[in-house]
Amino acid sequence: xxxxxxxxxxxxxxxxxxxxxxxxSAATTEGVQLRTRDIPSWLAGRGRANDFxxxxxxxxxxxxxxxxxxxxxxxxxxxxxxxxxxxxVTEQDGPFGDGPHxxxxxxxxxxxxxGVLGILVKEFDGVPHFLMQAKMEPGNPxxxxxxxxxxxxxxxxxxxxxxxxxxxxxxFVGPRRGRVIADVLQxxxxxxxxxxxxxxxxxxxxxxxxxxxxxxxxxxxxxSELLHRDNTVNMDARTVLSCLPHPDTGAGALxxxxxxxxxxxxxxxxxxxxxxxxxxxxLPGWKRGESAIEHEDGLYFRVVAVAxxxxxxxxxxxxQPLFEPVGLGVTxxxxxxxxxxxxxxxxxxxxxxxxDTIELGPTVxxxxxxxxxxxxxxxxxxxDTVLHASTDRIRYETVHAEEGGRFLNAESRYLIIDxxxxxxxxxxxxxxAWATPAQLTSLVRHGHYLNVQARTLLACLNALAVTGR
Numbered sequence: 041x042x043x044x045x046x047x048x049x050x051x052x053x054x055x056x057x058x059x060x061x062x063x064x065s066a067a068t069t070e071g072v073q074l075r076t077r078d079i080p081s082w083l084a085g086r087g088r089a090n091d092f093x094x095x096x097x098x099x100x101x102x103x104x105x106x107x108x109x110x111x112x113x114x115x116x117x118x119x120x121x122x123x124x125x126x127x128x129v130t131e132q133d134g135p136f137g138d139g140p141h142x143x144x145x146x147x148x149x150x151x152x153x154x155g156v157l158g159i160l161v162k163e164f165d166g167v168p169h170f171l172m173q174a175k176m177e178p179g180n181p182x183x184x185x186x187x188x189x190x191x192x193x194x195x196x197x198x199x200x201x202x203x204x205x206x207x208x209x210x211x212f213v214g215p216r217r218g219r220v221i222a223d224v225l226q227x228x229x230x231x232x233x234x235x236x237x238x239x240x241x242x243x244x245x246x247x248x249x250x251x252x253x254x255x256x257x258x259x260x261x262x263x264s265e266l267l268h269r270d271n272t273v274n275m276d277a278r279t280v281l282s283c284l285p286h287p288d289t290g291a292g293a294l295x296x297x298x299x300x301x302x303x304x305x306x307x308x309x310x311x312x313x314x315x316x317x318x319x320x321x322x323l324p325g326w327k328r329g330e331s332a333i334e335h336e337d338g339l340y341f342r343v344v345a346v347a348x349x350x351x352x353x354x355x356x357x358x359x360q361p362l363f364e365p366v367g368l369g370v371t372x373x374x375x376x377x378x379x380x381x382x383x384x385x386x387x388x389x390x391x392x393x394x395x396d397t398i399e400l401g402p403t404v405x406x407x408x409x410x411x412x413x414x415x416x417x418x419x420x421x422x423x424d425t426v427l428h429a430s431t432d433r434i435r436y437e438t439v440h441a442e443e444g445g446r447f448l449n450a451e452s453r454y455l456i457i458d459x460x461x462x463x464x465x466x467x468x469x470x471x472x473a474w475a476t477p478a479q480l481t482s483l484v485r486h487g488h489y490l491n492v493q494a495r496t497l498l499a500c501l502n503a504l505a506v507t508g509r
Contacts, residue, residue: 058221059285065168065260066506072164073257076265080272086174086254087184091351094178098331102345103359112321112328114343114361121193122151122446124333124343124361126323127234129392132312145324147333147343148393149363149446150234150317153194154225157276158212158241160189161221162249162257169257171208171249172277177444178348179362181451185274185441186266189255207252211243218245222283225487226495227399229442230391232341232363234317237395237487240280260284264503270439271451275496278440282495286481286502292381293476294466303473304489307388308397315392339410341365344448362448367409368439369452371493372426373501374403374459375435376474378466383474384456384501385422385464389491399491400483403464403472421472425463426455433458436504440496452493454500477501 074082099107104117114124127148132141160171175187192206211217221242228236251257258266263281266272273281295303325336334342347359373384389401404426411419435456442450468474475483480498483489490498 055285059287061168062260062284063287064166065170066264066502067261068167068259069261069265071167071169071257071259071262073169073251074262076262079256079258079262079266080269082256083174083184083186083272087176089253090176091349092176092183093349094183095347096331097345097347097359099345100330101347101359102361105345105359105361107320110321111319112323113319120153121360122149124148124320125150125234126318126320127392128316128318130314131390133310145318145326146340146392147320147323147326147363148234148317149232149236151193151236155193155238156190156209156212156241157188157238157280158190158208158243159277159280160208160211160218160249161242161244162246163244164257167259168244169259170263171255172258172263173207174254174256175274176350177274178346178350178360179446179448179450180271180274180441180444181449182271183444185272185444186263186277187274188277188280191274191276191445207255208249211245212239212241217247218243221285222280222485224283224485226279226283226484227394227488227491229447229492230389230393230399232393232447234315234393235395236393238276238279240283242280242284261506264506267500267503268436268438268507268509271441273440275441275443275492278496278499279492281502282481282484282490282498284502285485286478292379293479294378294383294474295479297479297482300473300475300479304388304398304400307471311388311390311397313390313392313394313397339366340407346448363446363450364448365407365450367407369407369450370404370423370426370455371402371452371497372404372455372457373497374422374425374457374464376459376464376466378474381476383476384480384497385459385468385472386475386480386494388471388473391491394488394491396488399494400475400480400489401491401494402497405491405493421469422464425459426457429455429457436500436509438500442492454497456497456501456504 130143171189173187189208223241225237226240332342342364349357385403386400388398437455
């Protein structure tokens with residue numbers, strides 16, 4: 041986001057300059073601090089330098105957390121952080137409410153405060169570098185991953201937990217010390233969070249910035265290389281990276297920008313989604329045991345509790361609930377080229393926790409195990425196309441973890457797959473549309489248009505363009 045008081049010609053030139061400098065950083069595969077091949081060993085060294093441990097515990101051993109006697113909701117004694125509640129969802133499709141009707145109940149995380157996900161940028165030797173953090177999150181399969189410079193809830197940086205200061209927060213909250221490149225509210229996982237947003241920010245500075253332990257300066261080209269490695273760049277970094285401006289190559293889109301916005305508005309209008317918060321106690325279809333809240337069929341996800349030790353965090357030890365998915369997810373864009381212009385197939389996806397009914401999601405975003413017992417005709421559209429894609433069509437495949445501060449071992453195979461007319465027709469089925477990466481880059485500069493999984497794939501698309509792999 042650029043200063044709105046600038047005259048339009050100056051804004052346009054400044055935006056073009058910013059895009060060019062982002063492209064320069066993306067094309068630079070070696071940085072001033074670390075060689076790209078040394079970054080994994082640097083990450084491993086930061087893991088050895090700190091004491092990390094995560095243990096599953098029964099709910100009775102949660103410190104400061106308790107189930108409310110009246111509602112069964114799980115919350116913290118401070119009244120802050122987040123609560124685990126119940127949600128009753130009904131969805132009716134069709135402009136006149138005459139379409140298919142679905143209904144379900146589930147646990148949901150309610151965390152109304154807006155967090156800050158911020159990456160600091162500074163130029164070294166004429167090339168913009170991004171300040172990344174080796175951050176431990178209790179739900180990450182490998183605990184330590186590259187995160188934004190700042191990844192903090194309001195409770196964190198206002199020190200509700202009475203812990204230490206959040207490092208570098210002064211560059212993102214309060215008087216600004218640099219130039220804002222991106223600043224937008226984006227949704228979190230709509231399937232597990234109730235109307236949760238984070239402030240995604242990129243801020244460039246010119247003065248001296250102290251380099252603290254567990255932080256390193258990397259070019260965008262180096263980060264793009266790391267996006268090809270399993271469980272290395274965390275979800276919060278991926279969503280911020282998707283908000284970076286890139287050179288506009290969106291000419292020749294099947295749908296004009298006006299047509300794409302009209303389609304999104306139509307999809308939001310035809311879905312009547314009602315999500316009502318209800319007590320977690322006796323939630324239909326779910327059962328609570330000593331160590332887990334889980335679905336009676338053993339599918340979807342469970343709520344569990346963990347005890348955490350982390351020597352380099354603001355608080356070095358705590359307990360908390362986490363959501364744990366049942367099975368590895370599959371998240372994919374199908375891609376085609378029309379008139380020489382690359383397109384991806386987006387899905388107008390309904391998730392219970394979205395603020396505005398639908399957001400654009402990947403072509404496929406499912407956990408296949410949840411549908412293993414379905415007849416082929418009843419399985420989610422395009423899921424089998426993705427699962428059975430030949431290796432020569434897979435342009436990108438990496439396992440990425442979802443948000444490790446709230447989800448335990450939540451991993452998905454992220455894929456970008458070339459399709460043909462038989463797999464994905466030019467005239468797609470209802471609820472799907474072809475959009476160019478440039479159109480998605482434009483949409484992501486505004487909040488609540490692309491869901492978090494689509495933003496990860498957009499970051500991966502940009503990385504693919506850089507690395508050529």
